[in-house]
Amino acid sequence: MDNTPILELRNVVKDFTTGGGFAKSDLFRALNDVSFSIHKGKALALVGESGCGKSTCARLITKIYEPTQGQILFRGKDIADIKGRQEVLNYRKSVQMIFQDPFGSLNPTHTIYHHLARPLLLHRMCENDKTKLRDRVHELLEMVELPALTAEKFPHELSGGQRQRVNMAKTLAVGADLVLADEPTSMLDVSIRIGVLDLMQRMKKEFNLGFLYITHDLATAHYIAEETAVMYQGQIVEWGDTTEVINNPQHPYTQLLISAVPDPDVRFADVVKGDEDYSSHAQHIRNLSSAKVNQIKRVNQNHYVRLLAG
């Protein structure tokens, strides 16, 4: 079997210029030394608080931004070299996104049929033939466990979970290899969240899709991803097999993050007693973790941790 990852980031750095105009312009390092790879049929969870740079990663991968340093390889080829119209179109077809807001990512004036038929035609995945298109749309809906009737409906007639399923059908329509899912379940109700995650799990196995699952929620990352990378202020502080990272966290920031996930079996009074001065403790860890460091240490087979600046 081919062992090249679908996508690989190698020591990617992204700087943004802030200010300018009349103000002094300054560089802000949004990503520092970010490396990870995503394989077929596997999911990598990128976990971190808002503003830590996880969505910037997705934007770099979709070629919305260009990295300041480092390389992004798609099937071994640097995406900076993808330039021709057809090449870019092919790349965009292979790498699809699912966004956080299922209410904003579908056009309210068009039916679901339109949303699924359009990518099929744009990417020439289906002949422009009414019956064939309709059959294919129904097939896609069936893949994401929606009734064929859904095709005639408008987005406002669907629930958040159903809309997110339509978005997944879109990625299947164009035959994507890699799906960048940016907080796809955070706006959904808890009881339907699992259903959507299970569908992602199935897509991963049946269609051999690679997933980059971007989230702030460790619990869902744990549920869906084989590998997890914990990000803080533009750096991946710890990464490796999900079970290893969650059950045997080494970096103080990962430990902080995991300890903050509510455990229903521990009363809050005991939680408070365990660490009376949580805020200053947390602040100390944040300060410690935010320094940019390029040294990394291997903990285990597939478990790495970034060193701390002293």
Next chain:
Amino acid sequence: MSELSSTRPLLQVRDLEVDYLTSDGAFQAVKKVSFDIAAGEVFGLAGESGCGKSTIAFAVTRLHKPPALISGGEIIFDGTDVVKLTEHQLRDFRWTQIAMVFQSAMNSLNPVLRLEEQFCDVIMTHSNMTRVEAIKRAEQLLDIVKIPRERLRDYPHQFSGGMRQRLVIAICLALNAKLIVMDEPTTALDVVVQREILQQIYHLKEEFGFSILFITHDLSLMTQFCDRIGVMYQGELVEVNESQQIRHHPQHPYTQKLWSAFPSIHEGRKHYQPAADFTPELIQL
């Protein structure tokens, strides 16, 4: 605490019904819901969006607006029926008796007013304090939530999300309300900030002894934080019990379903043997 208040719950909701009037007739969002909250107790309402939990929060504070309408039942707060209060009485009642932290509390501060103005607005509208007294009170409140006093002159956008949430909580404490309604107070925040805020709320509750009506969809968090929990489903309160009972012996199938909807990360951790004992080294930059 007087003997009377220790025997009688602070808040008694009896057969509460709230309807939304639509062109297709009335939609009953809350159906005959009854529960009590004792003084100093944290009571949680769990359920998914649209189940009516926020509608109850709005009804308890009488902040619901048409087309919502309380069509039946009583809300007895410390002996008075909130449903029967006049607009004028409500002005004295809100903030001094019940205060509320809204779902998007971070955005419930007025962006064009300095914090000072917002504190004074609440304090002076609902009490007899003068402006000088109100500012003094505001400074004390900032001390309580551990935000430097001089930041009273700042605008909301100069604060982080977590700080804004703490400011809203500070405003809630302004007039020593006996019950604070918190509707998803930490949903928009990341887990570490969520823990910081809750820890602060916990300490404040210990100190001032107010009751909390806590609303969230996160059952794990709710079980940790609340003394008792009510589970809502389609406008009905399907189960009410101590939080540990809800955790270990959920009776209603919907409660059981809610539990299974949460992947827990702590289960595996408890039986895990770490393969390496190792801490990341410190390096000198």
